[in-house]
Amino acid sequence: MAARNAIFALLPALMAAPAFADDGNNNNIGNITRFTLDNGMQVLVREDHRAPVVVSQVWYNVGSSYEARGVTGIAHMLEHMMFKGTEQFPEGEFSAIVSREGGRLNAFTSRDFTAYFEIMAADRLPIAFELESDRMMNLQLTDDALATEREVILEERRLRSDDRPEGRFGERFAAVANPGTGYAHPIIGWEDDIRSISLDDLQSWYEHWYSPSNATLIVAGAVQADAVYALAEEYFGDIPAREVPAVRDPNVFDAAGERRLIYRDAQAQIPQLRLSYDVPSFATVEDRADVYALLMLSAILDGGEGARLAEQLVRGSEVAAAAGAGYNPMARLQADFSLYGVPADGQVEAVEEALRAQIDALKAELVTEEELERARNQLLADHLFELDSVFYQAMQLGMLETTGAGWQTLQDYQAGIAAVSAQDIQSVAERYLLPERLAVGIMLPPEQGEDT
Incomplete structure (x- = not known):
């Protein structure tokens, strides 16, 4: 309850935060403002005041194309595990708080990114920041949670690919169409990799990629850019940046031949x-x-x-x-x-x-x-x-x-x-x-x- 009270105490900041200074890392084009926190986190704000709602999204620069054989599907698996809770917000509390405030949340993994979002009333943006910043640095991974989510993902894979001719065909065709790249394997991962990914694998993936220096915070809706800046500093600014692994995929491949x-x-x-x-x-x-x-x-x-x-x-x-x-x-x-x-x-x-x-x-x-x-x-x-x-x-x-x-x-x-x-x-x-x-x-x- 103390954590939630702290969140609500900061709600007026959305309307009263001081303007930020342009230090060369910040700029505005049209109604989009960008700035960079000291830990390297990028923040983009698109103001749209037609309705009193806000969309908050945290995008990590990592997806399935960053994976190697043996851990395919790990980006998607960690997306599932990100809802398993922290010490401050145990499993189920994250979703319960957003729901009680009349908001919606979800996440998605693609070949190039993993993203998490909340849609809430505009004056509830600090709640989204509090929750996202907490799981960016304090996620608790357990064997029990992994065992549960592994079965959920295997069933998801069966429904999407294994039990559908179009799914089986699509996976095989992607491997032929994208030789030598991380786009050749499915986002959800190959079944044998899903079964073998360990808790240590997930912890390593989280520590390597879920750094503020590898993340972009997107806020769109009925907010003021300078107020969002103040809130981002409050909730994300003190999270230490970690070194992100080098990405070795070349940008362009020679034509592979028909x-x-x-x-x-x-x-x-x-x-x-x-x-x-x-x-x-x-x-x-x-x-x-x-x-x-x-x-x-x-x-x-x-x-x-x-x-x-x-x-x-x-x-x-x-x-x-x-x-x-x-x-x-x-x-x-x-x-x-x-x-x-x-x-x-x-x-x-x-x-x-x-x-x-x-x-x-x-x-x-x-x-x-x-x-x-x-x-x-x-x-x-x-x-x-x-x-x-x-x-x-x-x-x-x-x-x-x-x-x-x-x-x-x-x-x-x-x-x-x-x-x-x-x-x-x-x-x-x-x-x-x-x-x-x-x-x-x-x-x-x-x-x-x-x-x-």
Whole structure:
């Protein structure tokens, strides 16, 4: 009770904290303010006063791609263990406090980051800071908690991957599409590693990576940046920084050559096809104009019912029952430009030929001005609609910062998309969508051959 009373005593600080001085580590662009605590912790604040709510997120620069064989899945496992309590807030108390205050909380692990969040009334932000700062340095790991969470994660893996043909196919295809990188293994980890990860492994992971110098605190909502700075200093400023291990993954790999996976699954009902080109991300590209051109190219192919894949493969030739494309440039390593197709009549080869023909057409001829305008309008409309969410604003900042794109990229998106020309789209297709950058994955029912 004393701890909770201390929290409530600081609630007025949100509205009354003094402004911080700009020491060169702090800057403001638009309504986003960044500053750095003395222990190296980055803090980003996006003010949005439309509703009296706040989103608080702590992002750690570590995810499944940092793992080695033998401990795959450890980043996700520690995410589970972070809810097992500290001496000050035993297991269950963290969630109970947030719930009693009318808030919500959760966490997620990706290839490049692990993040924890609370959504609360704006004047309850100190509660989130108190809880997160405590488990950043005082997490208690026990054998009993590990045994419980290990079984939870194994069941989660069964539901996601082991018991689903698409899950089994996806894991195998990722290994083929991302050779030599931490993206080749699943975020949840391989089953044998999940079973063998020890308490010492988890303690080491926690001590190595969960340092304030390896974390970014994102706050979005009805707050004042200087007040958030004062609170961050109060709760996180005294946590000592620890040395973070060196990351040895190269940012860019030479093209691996065309790779091909034929996977037959006893439970598969229909064939599926995936194509994945190794292309730059925000973090690895030399010229960021290429990223925006690849985003536009993806929207040309799969940006609604008027896009090329739906218009030409599904409704036109009817070679595919479904087809799509996607590109997410927020990755610390290379990104994937992906296409998929489900044959309308089981003819996998015909769908693969049709998808490859679409790529060839983008190289051979400029897209039309009508297509360019439609894709641009859709991307910008989607972006602005998503930014209407305070939670999504925080998510975007966290993903950009932890993948190496930089939080300022959020401010550049609209101009970047607006500047893309038809020539830019043709250029990135010619330079990046090449056979030597391509992985092809085909899942077939057990009785079906590839050429049927």
